[in-house]
Amino acid sequence: MKAVVINEYGSKDKLVEQEVQKPVPEKNQVIVELKATSINPIDWKLREGYLKGMFDWEFPIILGWDAAGVITEVGEQVTKWKVGDKVFARPDTTRFGTYAEYTAVDEHLLASIPDSISYEEAAAVPLAGLTAWQALFTHGSLSEGQTVLIHAGAGGVGIYAIQLAKHAGAKVITTASEKNHELLYSLGADQVIDYKKENFEEVVSNVDLVFDTMGGEVAEKSYKVLKPNTGKLITIVGEPDHDAASAHHVTAKGIWLQPDGEQLQKIADLLDEEKVKSIVGSTFPFSRQGIYDAHALSETHHAVGKIVITF
Numbered sequence: 001m002k003a004v005v006i007n008e009y010g011s012k013d014k015l016v017e018q019e020v021q022k023p024v025p026e027k028n029q030v031i032v033e034l035k036a037t038s039i040n041p042i043d044w045k046l047r048e049g050y051l052k053g054m055f056d057w058e059f060p061i062i063l064g065w066d067a068a069g070v071i072t073e074v075g076e077q078v079t080k081w082k083v084g085d086k087v088f089a090r091p092d093t094t095r096f097g098t099y100a101e102y103t104a105v106d107e108h109l110l111a112s113i114p115d116s117i118s119y120e121e122a123a124a125v126p127l128a129g130l131t132a133w134q135a136l137f138t139h140g141s142l143s144e145g146q147t148v149l150i151h152a153g154a155g156g157v158g159i160y161a162i163q164l165a166k167h168a169g170a171k172v173i174t175t176a177s178e179k180n181h182e183l184l185y186s187l188g189a190d191q192v193i194d195y196k197k198e199n200f201e202e203v204v205s206n207v208d209l210v211f212d213t214m215g216g217e218v219a220e221k222s223y224k225v226l227k228p229n230t231g232k233l234i235t236i237v238g239e240p241d242h243d244a245a246s247a248h249h250v251t252a253k254g255i256w257l258q259p260d261g262e263q264l265q266k267i268a269d270l271l272d273e274e275k276v277k278s279i280v281g282s283t284f285p286f287s288r289q290g291i292y293d294a295h296a297l298s299e300t301h302h303a304v305g306k307i308v309i310t311f
Helices: 041-048 119-123 126-139 156-167 178-186 216-225 242-247 261-272 288-299
Strands: 002-006 015-019 029-039 067-074 086-089 102-106 110-112 147-150 171-175 191-193 209-212 232-235 251-254 280-285 306-310
Touching (some): 015 288, 029 086, 029 119, 029 288, 041 288, 086 119, 110 261, 119 280, 119 306, 126 156, 126 209, 126 232, 126 261, 147 156, 156 171, 156 306, 178 191, 209 216, 216 232, 216 242, 280 288, 288 306
Parallel strands (some): 147 171, 147 209, 209 232, 232 251
Antiparallel strands (some): 029 067, 029 102, 029 306, 067 086
């Protein structure tokens, strides 16, 4: 089968198209023929070699961890799924990712794609949507009536976080450049702060939860806006500054996504009910050049919504 792989760490130039062996399902796996996948920052961070301490893999490495497509084979112990089912998933993090025509997925990580959404819309969801869900609810314990500050609301994760938080009954504050304000208000944001013109820490206070997707100075300033004693900061960019959190009498936690088919199915139901929607900002064809261009866009940090690859 055709795949886009890396045979060494480095720049986008290390992406190459080559023939690799088609996966064979283990007892509890299915094979998905990809119709779409999407780009996430982990893809190019891993390509650059930043994560090799965490994932010490042999080459070639197939990047990509969002799958949307059709089941073509099922393992002998799979009972819930059958050939022909339309599914999407955030597969386990292995060196056999989704920049390929076929990928193997553990059956418990799969969710059904509603008929009301496209493969492209489905492919945008798994990694970003599950990251948002787990940050807000699994780790952040966000509940109705609370206030959440979501940084970088127009990014892939932020767009789902705004919608999920609003659906849960929270007051949603987010940061974004002015050109994206209209979109974020339409998704349910109650207050959008233009980070180029305002310092969020000067206009926001008494927040129950900060969802940090930026790190660095943004994270450091975020401790100031949290409710003392009960406020929480959840970050997806490394380990937070626990000393700073302690000094502000709040808690902070760094999280790493755990693939979860049940949570993904809950998001799928919200998509079907039109309570959440995918914002596909850009699409590129499945090819070496398409993925090269998609990585280039992702690396700017200014993509709106999700970057999707179509097969």
